[in-house]
Amino acid sequence: PEALAASPVILPPATALIRPVVDSYLAANGLAGLRPAIETVSLALGRGICLASDALWFISRGVVVHELDKAEMIELPTGARFLSGAVGMTRRQASAAPGLADFAEIAAEVARQMP
Numbered sequence: 001p002e003a004l005a006a007s008p009v010i011l012p013p014a015t016a017l018i019r020p021v022v023d024s025y026l027a028a029n030g031l032a033g034l035r036p037a038i039e040t041v042s043l044a045l046g047r048g049i050c051l052a053s054d055a056l057w058f059i060s061r062g063v064v065v066h067e068l069d070k071a072e073m074i075e076l077p078t079g080a081r082f083l084s085g086a087v088g089m090t091r092r093q094a095s096a097a098p099g100l101a102d103f104a105e106i107a108a109e110v111a112r113q114m115p
Helices: 002-006 019-028 043-051 061-069 100-113
Strands: 009-011
Touching: 009 043, 043 061
Parallel strands: none
Antiparallel strands: none
C-alpha cells in the first residue's frame, strides 16, 4: 500500500472484469480514492509506461508473464489471495462469432496441459 500511495498507478478500466477486485483491494488498504495515472489493460501501453517509469500496474499476471520471465518487470506481492482468480473467456450470450466454439475448445485443451 505504501508503494501504491507513492507511485503512479495503472488500473484496469472500470469496465474490466478484474476492476472490482482491484477496487476492493485498494479500499481495504485505505486507498479507495486513489486516482490512477491511466487506465488500461493494453500490454503495449502498460508495458511501455512501466518500463519508462516507476509506475505500478494492476494487470493479470498472464499478460506480462514474458516480461516477468525476462526480468524486465517484477511482481510485487500484495498479500491478498482474493486478487488471484480463475481466468476464463467472456462473450456476449446472444452472438457467437464463427470459429468461437473451436477457439474455446483449443483454449480449454491448452489449459488442461498447463502445469
